[in-house]
Amino acid sequence: MxxxxxxxxxxxxxxxxxxxxxxxxxxxxxxxxxxxHLNTGTVGAMPREVLDTADRVTRExxxxxxxxxxPTLYPEHRATIAKAYGIDQDELVISHNATxxxxxxxxxxxxxxxxxxxxxxxxxxxxxxxxxxxxxxxGVVIRTITPPTGFDVRAEEVVALFEQSITPRTKxxxxxxxxxxxxxxxxxxxxxxxxxxxxxxxxxxxxxxxGMLDCDFxxxxxxxxxxxxxxxxxxxxxxxxxxxxxxVHPEHNPLPLPEFWPIISTWYPxxxxxxxxxxxxxxxxxxxxxxxxxxxxxxARGAALARACELWDExxxxxxxxxxxxxxxxxxxxLAERFGTAAMYSPGSDPGLRSPLIAFHPFTDPRDAWNxxxxxxxxxxxxxxxxxxxxxxxxxxxxxxxxxYAARICxxxxxxxxxxDRAVDVMGRLAAAMS
Amino acid sequence: MTDPQxxxxxxxxxxxxxxxxxxxxxxxxxxxxxxxLCGRQLFTYRGDATPGSWQAVAPVPDLAxxxxxxxxxxxxxxxxxxxxxxxxxxxxxxxxxxAVVAQDVIRGLKRLCTPFHTSTALPxxxxxxxxxxxxxxxxxxxxxxxxxxxxxxxxxxxAGVFALDDxxxxxxxxxxxxxxxxxxxxxxxxxxxxxxxxxxxxSPEVRRNLRSTGPYRPMPGPAGRLVLAHNPAWRAESExxxxxxxxxxxxxxxxTGTDRPPAxxxxxxxLALNTRGPGPLRSRELRRAVARAVARSxxxxxxxxxxTIVPPGHDGHQESTVDRPVDxxxxxxxxxxxLTVAHPDTRRGGAAARQVAxxxxxxxxxxxxxxxxxxxxxxxxxxxxxxxxxxWDIAVGSxxxxxxxxxxxxxxxxxxxxxxxxxxxxxxxxxxDELIDEALAAQDDPTRSTAALREAERRALADAAxxxxxxxxxxxxxxxxxxxxxxxxxxxxxGALDLAGVWLDLPDTSIGTTKPAAADPAExxxxxxxx
Numbered sequence: 001m002x003x004x005x006x007x008x009x010x011x012x013x014x015x016x017x018x019x020x021x022x023x024x025x026x027x028x029x030x031x032x033x034x035x036x037h038l039n040t041g042t043v044g045a046m047p048r049e050v051l052d053t054a055d056r057v058t059r060e061x062x063x064x065x066x067x068x069x070x071p072t073l074y075p076e077h078r079a080t081i082a083k084a085y086g087i088d089q090d091e092l093v094i095s096h097n098a099t100x101x102x103x104x105x106x107x108x109x110x111x112x113x114x115x116x117x118x119x120x121x122x123x124x125x126x127x128x129x130x131x132x133x134x135x136x137x138x139g140v141v142i143r144t145i146t147p148p149t150g151f152d153v154r155a156e157e158v159v160a161l162f163e164q165s166i167t168p169r170t171k172x173x174x175x176x177x178x179x180x181x182x183x184x185x186x187x188x189x190x191x192x193x194x195x196x197x198x199x200x201x202x203x204x205x206x207x208x209x210x211g212m213l214d215c216d217f218x219x220x221x222x223x224x225x226x227x228x229x230x231x232x233x234x235x236x237x238x239x240x241x242x243x244x245x246x247x248v249h250p251e252h253n254p255l256p257l258p259e260f261w262p263i264i265s266t267w268y269p270x271x272x273x274x275x276x277x278x279x280x281x282x283x284x285x286x287x288x289x290x291x292x293x294x295x296x297x298x299x300a301r302g303a304a305l306a307r308a309c310e311l312w313d314e315x316x317x318x319x320x321x322x323x324x325x326x327x328x329x330x331x332x333x334x335l336a337e338r339f340g341t342a343a344m345y346s347p348g349s350d351p352g353l354r355s356p357l358i359a360f361h362p363f364t365d366p367r368d369a370w371n372x373x374x375x376x377x378x379x380x381x382x383x384x385x386x387x388x389x390x391x392x393x394x395x396x397x398x399x400x401x402x403x404x405y406a407a408r409i410c411x412x413x414x415x416x417x418x419x420x421d422r423a424v425d426v427m428g429r430l431a432a433a434m435s
Numbered sequence: 436m437t438d439p440q441x442x443x444x445x446x447x448x449x450x451x452x453x454x455x456x457x458x459x460x461x462x463x464x465x466x467x468x469x470x471x472l473c474g475r476q477l478f479t480y481r482g483d484a485t486p487g488s489w490q491a492v493a494p495v496p497d498l499a500x501x502x503x504x505x506x507x508x509x510x511x512x513x514x515x516x517x518x519x520x521x522x523x524x525x526x527x528x529x530x531x532x533x534a535v536v537a538q539d540v541i542r543g544l545k546r547l548c549t550p551f552h553t554s555t556a557l558p559x560x561x562x563x564x565x566x567x568x569x570x571x572x573x574x575x576x577x578x579x580x581x582x583x584x585x586x587x588x589x590x591x592x593x594a595g596v597f598a599l600d601d602x603x604x605x606x607x608x609x610x611x612x613x614x615x616x617x618x619x620x621x622x623x624x625x626x627x628x629x630x631x632x633x634x635x636x637x638s639p640e641v642r643r644n645l646r647s648t649g650p651y652r653p654m655p656g657p658a659g660r661l662v663l664a665h666n667p668a669w670r671a672e673s674e675x676x677x678x679x680x681x682x683x684x685x686x687x688x689x690x691t692g693t694d695r696p697p698a699x700x701x702x703x704x705x706l707a708l709n710t711r712g713p714g715p716l717r718s719r720e721l722r723r724a725v726a727r728a729v730a731r732s733x734x735x736x737x738x739x740x741x742x743t744i745v746p747p748g749h750d751g752h753q754e755s756t757v758d759r760p761v762d763x764x765x766x767x768x769x770x771x772x773x774l775t776v777a778h779p780d781t782r783r784g785g786a787a788a789r790q791v792a793x794x795x796x797x798x799x800x801x802x803x804x805x806x807x808x809x810x811x812x813x814x815x816x817x818x819x820x821x822x823x824x825x826x827w828d829i830a831v832g833s834x835x836x837x838x839x840x841x842x843x844x845x846x847x848x849x850x851x852x853x854x855x856x857x858x859x860x861x862x863x864x865x866x867x868d869e870l871i872d873e874a875l876a877a878q879d880d881p882t883r884s885t886a887a888l889r890e891a892e893r894r895a896l897a898d899a900a901x902x903x904x905x906x907x908x909x910x911x912x913x914x915x916x917x918x919x920x921x922x923x924x925x926x927x928x929x930g931a932l933d934l935a936g937v938w939l940d941l942p943d944t945s946i947g948t949t950k951p952a953a954a955d956p957a958e959x960x961x962x963x964x965x966x
Contacts (some may be wrong), residue, residue, distance in 0.1 A: 121512050125505050128512060139882060146513070372508065372518050373599045396513045401565055401595065401607055403516030 007367075017314040021321060025315060031232070034390040036419045038409040041180055041208060041357050044234035045414055047067060049310055054304035059104030072297035073267075073289060077306035081241065084313055085176045086216030090286040093242040094229070094302050097140075098207035099126035099238050101226030101242035101264075103292060105203055106130040110259035111171060113139030118165050118200075119397045120172040121146045125204055127174065139266060141169065147402075148224040151341040151348040156186040158353070167404050174203040175176050177225070178212075181395035183346040183357030183408060192221030192253070201258040207231060210340060211308075211355065212324055214317035217243040221253045232412060233312065233323075236304035238298075246287045247278055254397050260287070270369035290406050320413055327420060328356035333359055335409075339431070345406045349428045359393055359406035362431035370402035378407055378427075386426045443920055445939035446683045447765050449914055450690040453661040455645060455653050458625035459547045459639040462556040463813075463957035464835075468925075468932040469621050469686060472663060472677065473647040477540065477604075478620040479521060479676055480500065481922045482933025486698055490925040492839040494616045497676060498525055498535060498626070498648075514611030514879050515565075519604045524673040527628045528647045532668035535648055539626035544596060544777055545588045546627050552636040553817040556837070558848050558855040558868070559618045561886075562875055565607045566594025585632040611879040614845075615840035622928065650679035650935065661686040677935035680921070691915050696737055697930040700746040701835030702846060703909070704787040706902040709860040712825035715772050721865055723766035724901035725774075725829070729791065730799045730838035733905045741903035742753075744850060744892050749836055750843040751888045770799030777815055778831035779805035783910065787831045790966075800962050815859070822859045832861065835909040835929040843881070844887050847871055851895040862900040 017025065028047040031037060037045055061068065079089040095101040117131055121144050134140045143412070145165050148157055162173065170334040173195045174361030178185045188204065195202045206225040208214055208396030217225050222245070247258060257277040262268070268290050312320060314366065332348055335358060336430035343361045361369050368374050375392045382388040390409050397404045407427070411420065445888040452466050459475040461467045463917045471479070477499040484490035500522045502511025507796055509518045521540075526532035547554055548561075548571035561568040570593045578584055595607035608615060618624065624646070645653055651663035654787035661682040671679070707889065708725065715721050731740030745752045774795065778788035785806060792802035809816060815821050816830060834857075849857040852871045862868070868889035879885040893903055909930040913922055921936040 123512075125512060129505075135880065135882075142880075225812075370516075370605065371599050373603050376508075394508060394511055396511060401515075403511035403513070403518075404609075 013017060013219065017311065017317045018319065019148075020315075020319045022413065022416065024146055024346060026416070028311070029414045031414060032387075033124060034387055036386075036423050037414065038411065038423060039389045040232055040412040040422075041183075041408065042231070042391055043067040043237065044211070044231050044412065046230075046236060047308065049311060050304050050308045050326040053307040054300045057300035057303040059250050059278060067322070068296050068299065071299045072294060072302070073284040073292050074302040074306070078288060078292070081389050082311045084309055084317060085210075085241070086218050086284070087243060087245065088246075090142040090233075090283050090288045091217075091244055091246045093244065093288050093291040093292035094305060095226065095238040095291075096238050097230070098205060098226045098228040099124065102127050102155060102203070102267050103130045103238050104242070105224045105244070106134060106174075107227060108261045108263050109134075109172060109201065109246055110261060111138055111140045114141065114169060115171040115175055116167060116169040117172040118143045118145070118162065118170050120176070120179075121145060122184075123174070123176055124178040124180060124205055124207065127176075130212075132173070133371060142403060143167075143170070146398045147179065147182075147183075147186075149182050149345045151336070151344040151346070151396050152349045152350075152351045153184065153353060154304045155179070155352050158184075159187055159190050162191060163194055166200070170198065172201045173201060175204070176205040176207070178355045178357060179395075180208065180357070181345075181393040181408075182359045182406070183345075183355050184408075185355040188220050188222070189351060196221060196253060196255055199255060206243075208355070208357065211312060218245075218252050223253070223299045225256050229305045229308070233305070233308055234412075235308040236301060239301055239305040242291065242303075244287050244291065246283045246285075249281050262290040264290050266321055299335055303339065313414070323413050324356045324411055325354070327353065327417070328358065330357075330417055331409060331411055331420045331424065334356055336419060338424055338428045344403070345397075356411040357408060358410075359408040361404075362407050362427060362434075365433040366434075368435070369404045372405045374434065375405040378430060381430060382423075386423075386430075388423045388426060390423075439734050439920070439940065441678070441680045441936070441938040442940065443938070444682050445918075445941050446685055446688045447681050447914065447919065447934075447939065448916065449686045449934075450683060450688065450692045450912060451661070451686040453686055453688065454642055455544075455661055457627075457631070457637040457641050457645065458622050459543065459554060459627070460552060461553050462621060462623040463929070466686075467622050467928065468683070468934050469648070469661075469663070471686070471928075471931065472651045472934055473537075473645065473650045473653065473666070474622060474625040475647045475674075475677075476620055476622060478616050479619060480620065480925050480927045482925055482936055483544065483674060484926075486924070486926060489840075490795045492929075493839075495621045495676060496522070498522055498540070498618075502871060504689040507713050507881070514613075515605045515608040517608070517615060518599075519606060520606070521602045522673055523602070524670050525648055526664050526668040526670070528652050528661075529628065530667040533628070533660060534601070535626055536601040537604040538601070538606055539628060541593065541596055541598060542588070542631070543627040544593060546631065546636045547623060549584060549636055550576075550578065550590070550851055551584070551638075552854050553625050553814075555813075555817060555857050556618075556623050557622050558852065558857055559614075559837070560624070560846070563608055563610075563611045563612045563618060563641050564593065564595050565597070566592075569594065581633050581635050582609065582707050584635065587880070590633070610876045611790050612875075613878050614838060614843045617842070617927065618842075620927070621837055650674065650677050654796065659687060661899055676801075678921075680934070680938035693910035693915050695911055695913045695924070697911055697924045697926060699748050699836075699839060699908060699926065699930070700737075700906040700930075701737070701833065701909050702741060702744060702746055702850075702903055702905075703833035703835065703907040704831050704904045705741070705744070705834065705850070706791065706904060707830040707832055707850070707858065707860045708902065709822045709830075709898050710823070711819060711822045711859070712828070714755070714825050714828045715769075715774070719898065720767060721769055721772065722789070722863070724769050725795065726899040726902045727766040728769075728794045728800075729904060730794050730901055732790075733903055733907065739906045741834070741906045742791075742896075744895060744901060744903050745843075745846045745888075746906040749845065750838070750841060751847070751885050753889050753892065761821075765862055767799045769795065772800045773803065774800050774828040775803045775805055775826070776829045777805045777807055777827040778829065779812045779940050780808055783833070784812075784831055787904065791829065791831065817856045817859065819856075819859045819861070819882050822861070837929055838927045841881075843885055844871070844875060844878075847888050847895070847933060848875070848892055850901055858901075860896060860900060862898055864894050864898040865898075867895050870894065
């Protein structure tokens with residue numbers, strides 16, 4: 001399938017995306033000019049080319065008599081995207097979204113009654129519900145810790161909290177790379193090393209990682225990472241990326257590959273078993289194919305996600321990461337200035353825990369932190385009165401009997417300093433009026 | 436052939452108590468079904484669901500606009516914080532009609548937890564809602580008057596229950612409880628209007644001044660009968676569950692009914708043995724002798740011998756204990772021992788007590804029967820001071836689950852935990868309390884919770900502070916009138932009748948056809964005035 005984009009009709013060549021200004025790059029996105037989109041943590045904005053690709057490929061395959069099955073394994077797209085994440089095609093699956101990927105990992109784990117999974121109460125509900133299903137089905141024990149919150153949280157605290165909760169029965173460490181509720185980026189490598197020391201399988205909800213970080217999945221040391229394709233990667237809704245470690249690179253993860261039973265749709269041996277999982281850096285099977293194959297899947301979906309990833313490669317993933325975080329630090333500083341660091345649920349002091357998702361308490365009365373109506377109204381008014389899209393989140397805070405609610409913003413490459421400044425000013429005024 | 440459409444009109448005659456209690460006093464009360472027509476709860480159950488189906492046992496929103504869940508931001512991931520949004524356009528039958536607000540729900544909870552009335556539903560609530568036990572325990576002994584009580588309520592909050600505004604309520608729990616919505620569906624957990632601050636809980640004065648949120652309301656009538664008529668403030672469009680087809684409902688003691696037991700079993704009767712008093716049953720050996728002597732035979736039909744506390748069909752029931760009951764064969768006799776057996780002065784209660792007297796006579800005990808009218812019996816079964824004073828040795832009780840799914844705690848917590856107000860006789864094995872507490876703390880892990888409850892049950896049975904006698908459906912009496920249609924039983928709520936769907940299939944000349952309810956309370960009121 002030819003996915004190249006036609007050259008401009010006048011024959012002039014635009015400078016490569018890597019050299020284009022952020023203002024020009026913003027023009028790639030199908031965003032309303034007066035909208036301030038600070039909610040990429042929920043859904044990103046698609047570049048027009050991605051939208052066009054989805055439309056074009058859908059039309060090309062509609063009503064044809066072509067063999068629709070081979071392309072649905074997305075072999076080329078997977079190879080291209082995998083390279084961007086430092087892995088191989090056999091280790092990557094284009095899934096339907098991060099939660100579907102997590103579900104297929106969780107139910108493919110070889111867990112038995114009494115085995116323990118250590119996770120947090122700040123996971124996406126779909127992670128907790130899938131683990132609860134595993135508990136009901138197999139008698140697996142789910143241990144849940146509540147991560148600390150606040151501006152001054154340190155990575156060592158987080159790692160220590162996990163370490164204290166590991167028992168001889170623990171088999172799996174499952175955590176979000178970045179929590180959707182408070183925006184804390186967990187110390188991924190340190191937690192994976194902790195898991196290696198205890199012989200644990202690591203399952204990372206990476207919904208917010210793809211498209212934000214210039215990330216080498218293999219180097220994280222994780223066994224599984226499930227990402228969204230439609231959040232920071234800005235692909236179509238209904239796309240995700242699932243990394244499944246399928247070979248042993250001891251410098252990244254010295255543990256043998258975990259026992260894993262891929263939840264398949266079609267492709268798997270109908271007699272006999274796949275070869276034993278490899279113990280070397282050479283794969284013994286294409287585990288990605290087993291997970292990928294799904295009969296007559298959407299070809300356009302994979303193509304559009306691939307185009308989004310290509311655009312990211314063209315812009316430069318290192319450049320994107322720098323930009324996203326530079327904007328985030330600008331926003332964090334403005335928010336801290338306006339609301340105070342005590343209002344911040346997201347970490348700030350420890351640079352390793354920062355992410356472009358920033359959750360904060362906007363009101364002067366601390367008790368409003370457990371007033372869902374007020375926080376929800378704040379977010380709704382930002383949208384309806386000022387066209388600023390954010391969201392509110394809810395989560396536990398250690399030691400508090402209350403469920404806390406926060407306003408959350410995210411920065412991405414289509415944002416700029418001016419709109420962040422405006423948004424913080426508006427939020428400050430609105431919060432003062434509502435306090 | 437399709438079922439005929441309900442027709443409007445007529446007067447339904449029901450047997451029952453002609454005095455309607457305040458909702459907080461309806462737990463275990465025979466007038467629960469009638470009270471539910473006048474008082475709405477945050478959640479309730481459908482009466483028209485197929486018995487045995489999931490719809491019959493799953494709570495549905497009533498005053499609340501939705502069942503709080505993690506998917507509608509009504510429940511936090513830790514499972515201890517519920518956000519409940521009230522449905523608009525639900526009114527008290529005040530002049531003019533006034534909206535039911537979140538503070539009314541809080542007032543109802545506070546009135547449920549005072550020294551002036553002890554609800555048998557308290558074990559569920561006090562063990563679940565954060566700060567409720569502290570609120571109840573904080574009442575000073577000096578409180579005497581409604582003003583005293585209102586002043587205390589105004590000055591003290593329940594730590595885990597607060598209103599965000601008129602329409603939004605937050606309920607925080609001390610541990611995850613999968614049954615919270617069912618607990619809040621009990622008719623005793625109803626909102627209370629501000630007018631009730633002028634009365635003590637369930638006092639004669641408040642019973643004469645009840646306010647309604649349901650389709651009917653009590654009307655002044657002749658002595659000896661209770662008449663319910665249309666509540667003009669009720670709006671059909673803000674009522675997802677109850678209907679209203681009758682003109683009036685008249686309750687008298689002399690109306691007749693017929694038994695129609697529902698299809699699930701309760702523990703009825705059981706014997707509570709007094710381990711707290713000075714009497715002989717402080718002795719575990721003597722309790723075991725009693726347990727051995729009790730014959731588990733009842734009337735033919737739906738009754739079954741009970742060897743466990745949790746009946747079949749309820750979470751945590753253990754068949755193995757039924758097959759191999761606790762072995763009391765080494766238990767001795769009770770020669771010369773005198774025992775007072777307290778029992779409700781009802782047909783079932785009296786029969787059970789007389790059977791106990793016969794059984795105990797066989798091991799040499801002499802039994803004094805002490806029949807008690809409902810109010811006195813309720814006090815005896817909820818106040819431990821009567822047990823401590825030795826006023827009874829054995830109490831004949833019955834217990835039916837208040838909800839029918841995820842109800843592992845519904846028998847063992849109220850009947851076996853020494854801290855429950857519904858277990859005045861206490862128990863002799865502190866480990867039973869520990870195990871029940873462990874089960875409550877692990878409700879989000881049903882496997883662990885059920886295992887702890889089962890162990891608690893085995894130990895409670897061996898301790899013989901509670902002796903199960905029979906499993907039986909709750910007594911449900913339905914009107915004999917052949918014109919009655921649409922009468923169903925609520926599988927939850929202890930098998931109470933759902934009277935909200937009842938209509939009378941009378942000749943056309945005597946009744947009209949069902950009309951859609953008017954949208955405006957004032958219109959309803961004027962309609963009421965004209966009729």
